[in-house]
Amino acid sequence: MAKSTLARAKREVRLSVHKASGLWCKVHKGKRHYFERVEEDPQGTRSLDQWLEIKAGRRPRNTSGVTVKDAAEEWMQAKRSRLHAGEIVQDTYDEYFKACDLIFKSLGKETSVSELEPADFAKLRSDLAKRYGPVALGKHIGQIKSLFRYSFDAGLIKSPVRFGPSFVKPSAKVIRKQRAKRGKQDFDANEVHQLIAASGPNWKAMILLGVQAGFGNRDVAELEVGLVDLKTGWLNYPRAKTGIERRIPLWPETVAAIQAVIESHPGGTDRLFVGHRGRDFCTENRTGGNRVTGAFKPVLKAAGFPEKGRGFYCLRRTFQTQAEECGDLVAVRAIMGHSDSESDMSARYRQRVSDSRLQRTVETVWEWLYAGEVQS
Template identity: 65%
Template sequence: MSVHKASGLWCRVRKGKRYYFERVVDDPEGTKSLDQWLEILAGREPKRSGGDLSLKDLCNHWMDHKKAKLDAGDLVQDTYNEYFHACELVMESINKELEVDRIQPSDFSRLRAKLAKRFGPVTLGKHIGQIRSLFNFGKKAGLLEREVNFGLDFEKPAAKRLRKQRALRGQQDFTAAEIKQLLAKANTNWRAMILLGVQAGFGNRDVAELTEAVIDFSTGWIDYPREKTAVARRVPLWPETVEALRNALNQHPGGSKYLFVGDRGRDYTSEKHTGNNRITGAFKPVLKAAGFPETGRGFYCLRRTFQTQAEECGDLVAVKSIMGHTPSENDMSARYRQRVSDQRLKRCVDTVHDWLFKQESDHE
């Protein structure tokens, strides 16, 4: 048993994990702390005197809970990474050794102020929701005797502010001419990724984690459950998209199971705990080469473009199916619907194809 000087707590390290016990001032001989250590060795969860639980301990319990859900298939890796990042954010602002029952509303106010300087209102709201879930978990799991007092300030941004932010961002889709402009400047990989975005609503993660195994080049279909939502996704591909995917596959350097690999031999996935991938940053030079600002619109705007144009087919169910949207729990039609016919899916993507290429063919 040793003393952790920064916190003034008795501690012990086992298999690379540090365990914290009583305050030295409250347990000068370490007797209570030793008893708690023996509880750990016996496979039981110890509890400090007075029910004290440090912020770091709470985060560890929460992530253990999320890891179990990840291992069971109830949580995807990106979401797990986002929860991990939320723990990092809160421990950057609040002393991780501080007992949770000593955290004050003023601590949450300072935390929110720091987050607001780093993130826009949408991301800020997401992080606040995740952090509140962390502390609410502590109460529900029986780790805390009472609910945490977040105070008056630790709330998500108001809906009005979010609407203003969306208005300031301006147009979040691409015109047909702009997409052709992007395709004209795109290399082999990016041509395929852009076409997947505009003809199938593929987002950043969808293209970053795409594998050859889910593409049937002979029939021109992609058929797989979307990783983010586990919703079945069956997509008829345009001839232009099939050709672009073949070209990307032919130039694949090897070394990655994913289809798209950058110039330096790295794919576009990320091992960082932010839940992000490398598509966002890598798309900026593509925008610049095509004459667009590097900020304002990103790769995900191609998904918005598909949604906007595909709805013109009049079959919103087919659009949602191709997008891989998660149906609402109250959507009984989605529960009973077993499939969407290939004819409906083709009509959906053909609507977008006509929008993008019909004007061009009419002049030929």
């Protein structure tokens, strides 16, 4: 830019002072950009230069005025790119978005990242610990650290954020104790029959998919009518969380239950399961998850179980526990839709798992659930 043009631009552009942070700022197209601290740049000279860099489409040379909101937006933009490229799934993206919301509530959107201290992260961890158990707490701490590390790696901030010694994930010992405190996290055969007996057509089919195919909450919520081949009794359905393809042989009982759901389907959606108010189960509840978790509580109550302690996802744990009795862990993982470790060379070379192995896996669970009834 010529010197005369630069001088004219500087005269025409006015910066404001953001009182809460003490930073020079400029609002442009609905977005507020932050620059230097007023006490360090009293005339706004360096801040104005930074604004002209942004206006010209370049990243400002000095980034001391980056706020928590700015850092989060840049991080989420990177996650959106990965989502659109198919590198992460929508569930993972939604978790990252939730992490940003947690940061905003504790640290404040307009707080300058350069001013964050270990005490701020100690407070953030305390806030999270009041709301989440050890496993979820550890997950959110990892996501938050990823956000601020990205800010440094991407050149948004000049030095790494210091999290302090207390902003760490709960220890393995704490997690083990928490799991032991929660108690039993699967269902025995009699309990599964109790659940089925207390269920209408929708929940009967969903429970059977959970216990014979390892379906989780989002799996049943997002299952589409067209994916179920009732003639062959097979279901080809990638797991929503990992995108791993799954090919699952269905029990006759499961096929019949799904047929009953299809026959009474109200239409208006491609989703197989629709609630009594005409909404599918993908609709978000107030905590940001799908509606399966809350809607399953009345089923537990009707079956005589406490509403707290176990949920629909425990059916997935039940399948894993019982299916392993077949001795073919590879087939169990294939039905569960688990992603393989990068160091697992066998998984890299394995191209498929035969239908007969998949069939033996689900038959093992069928025998556990129904053999006692057949013999009685």
